[in-house]
Amino acid sequence: MSFAEDIAAFLSYLSSQRLASPHTTKAYARDLNALVEFFANHGVSNWRDFTRPLLEAWIGECRDRDLSTRSIARQLSAVRRFYDHLSRTQEVGEHPTRGYQMKQRGVALPQVLDVDHIQQLLDAPPPSEEKALILWHRDKAMLELFYSSGLRLAELSQLKLSDIDLSAGLVTVVGKGRKVRVLPVGKMAREAILMWLGTRPKFVRVGTESWLFLSQRGDRLTERSIQARLVHQAKRVGLDRRLYPHLLRHSFASHLLESSHDLRAVQELLGHSDIRATQIYTHLDFQHLAAVYDQAHPRAKTKP
Numbered sequence: 001m002s003f004a005e006d007i008a009a010f011l012s013y014l015s016s017q018r019l020a021s022p023h024t025t026k027a028y029a030r031d032l033n034a035l036v037e038f039f040a041n042h043g044v045s046n047w048r049d050f051t052r053p054l055l056e057a058w059i060g061e062c063r064d065r066d067l068s069t070r071s072i073a074r075q076l077s078a079v080r081r082f083y084d085h086l087s088r089t090q091e092v093g094e095h096p097t098r099g100y101q102m103k104q105r106g107v108a109l110p111q112v113l114d115v116d117h118i119q120q121l122l123d124a125p126p127p128s129e130e131k132a133l134i135l136w137h138r139d140k141a142m143l144e145l146f147y148s149s150g151l152r153l154a155e156l157s158q159l160k161l162s163d164i165d166l167s168a169g170l171v172t173v174v175g176k177g178r179k180v181r182v183l184p185v186g187k188m189a190r191e192a193i194l195m196w197l198g199t200r201p202k203f204v205r206v207g208t209e210s211w212l213f214l215s216q217r218g219d220r221l222t223e224r225s226i227q228a229r230l231v232h233q234a235k236r237v238g239l240d241r242r243l244y245p246h247l248l249r250h251s252f253a254s255h256l257l258e259s260s261h262d263l264r265a266v267q268e269l270l271g272h273s274d275i276r277a278t279q280i281y282t283h284l285d286f287q288h289l290a291a292v293y294d295q296a297h298p299r300a301k302t303k304p
Helices: 003-016 022-041 052-064 069-089 115-122 130-149 153-157 187-202 223-236 245-260 263-270 280-296
Strands: 170-174 180-184
Touching (some): 022 069, 052 069, 115 130, 130 153, 130 170, 130 223, 153 170, 153 223, 180 263, 223 245, 263 280
């Protein structure tokens, strides 16, 4: 089989056997095709020829393209999982990524909005123009829900009306690996969603009745459209930061951890399978505490 056929067989296995989401399979396809492009530039004609020195060279090229450590680690994980699958179906020789530990270049902490920025965004007055006001009802509900429940972009985009229980204050989401989480929805988010539900019938078309968030054409609101609407609302209220869905998720996790100091609870709410993914927010929490200390402690202040 060719490189393309082997990759296609692996992606089919992920979708059918492992129930991977379309977003996950697309990411794997992108990462593995990037590896095949590297092969073409280095005369690699089959999977067996991918040796440890070539693995190091591939990672070096990724660094030269200024890919983040996190992005490279994700690509390495995709290759490792692919070779695990490949070794069960054909002879590929020594597994090039088995036991390999990528050298870390520091931990890139996630960006967050402080509480003042969150209030600036969520408590801004609505627009006065009628069409903009209708769209604001929807966008406000999305913003509040992102921050209230720490949703991923794909999770929010795929929400259906049946996933929201406003009386109980709960939302059911399907996360990575098709894992289901039931999350609390705060009072402000419930109020915003209720307002949107009053406007939503204007967007409904035949066949789209089940989706929670709809476009002006009546289709399910896509992930790209949600990102664009967040950018629009940030500009409208004069927020001096680039706004994207994961920034609200990071802010949700950081603010919750600052208040509760319950790492396990934050892990469950975020849907992290490994607590190490959640522990990065402890670094943010420490930075916050350190800043408070520097500003408040008499012996920490720098003398003029």
